[in-house]
Amino acid sequence: MKTILATLTILAALQGKPVDLVPLADVGKAEGEFGWRGPAKGVLMVKANTPVKETLVFNLEAIAEEYDLTATIERLDKGTKSFHVGIITPGGTCSYEFDAFDATKCAVAMIDGQWGEMVDGPFFRKGKARTVTLEVRKAGLTVKADGRRFWSGKIDWTKTTTAQGIKLPDKNHLFLSATGDSWKVSGFALVPVK
Numbered sequence: 001m002k003t004i005l006a007t008l009t010i011l012a013a014l015q016g017k018p019v020d021l022v023p024l025a026d027v028g029k030a031e032g033e034f035g036w037r038g039p040a041k042g043v044l045m046v047k048a049n050t051p052v053k054e055t056l057v058f059n060l061e062a063i064a065e066e067y068d069l070t071a072t073i074e075r076l077d078k079g080t081k082s083f084h085v086g087i088i089t090p091g092g093t094c095s096y097e098f099d100a101f102d103a104t105k106c107a108v109a110m111i112d113g114q115w116g117e118m119v120d121g122p123f124f125r126k127g128k129a130r131t132v133t134l135e136v137r138k139a140g141l142t143v144k145a146d147g148r149r150f151w152s153g154k155i156d157w158t159k160t161t162t163a164q165g166i167k168l169p170d171k172n173h174l175f176l177s178a179t180g181d182s183w184k185v186s187g188f189a190l191v192p193v194k
Helices: 004-014
Strands: 035-040 043-046 054-058 069-077 083-089 093-097 105-111 130-137 140-143 150-154 176-179 183-190
Touching: 035 054, 043 054, 043 176, 069 083, 083 130, 093 130, 093 176, 105 150, 176 183
Parallel strands: none
Antiparallel strands: 035 043, 043 183, 054 176, 069 130, 069 183, 083 093, 083 176, 093 105, 130 140, 140 150
């Protein structure tokens, strides 16, 4: 079933249509109380146990070079751990990390082994869902929060890598990752740019 969905998703992406990624989530079997669960009724849930990063990989390797990635994310507790939205870039994979450093900063993780320009946090608050959009372009990245520009900058995509502790099968996968706490993702979609 996942292979069929992935094929349909790639075909939709090539035609410039929005793609719902939640059905493509390969959650697997969570052990104990920690890990990803779902998708159930279009919702993904995760409870992460620090210092383990609970990473959910989306097996979607053929996407447009420029695209928008939108996720609706909610913090379910009063924690201070971070949440990554991982993107495929022209040079590999990286993420935008919300609520890094005990919910005090948000930034691209990582550029040339360093954090990108930091924006003050916290970003997520318990019980308040936020819709984030990452607009991936050849020249850089724009991050929108609830429809408003949150951060934008030029990026040399050949120098991007994933943050330490995030394990991916290879560098060509979209992903969601929690460094701790409990989270709900009620939407995750890709829109190729024509």
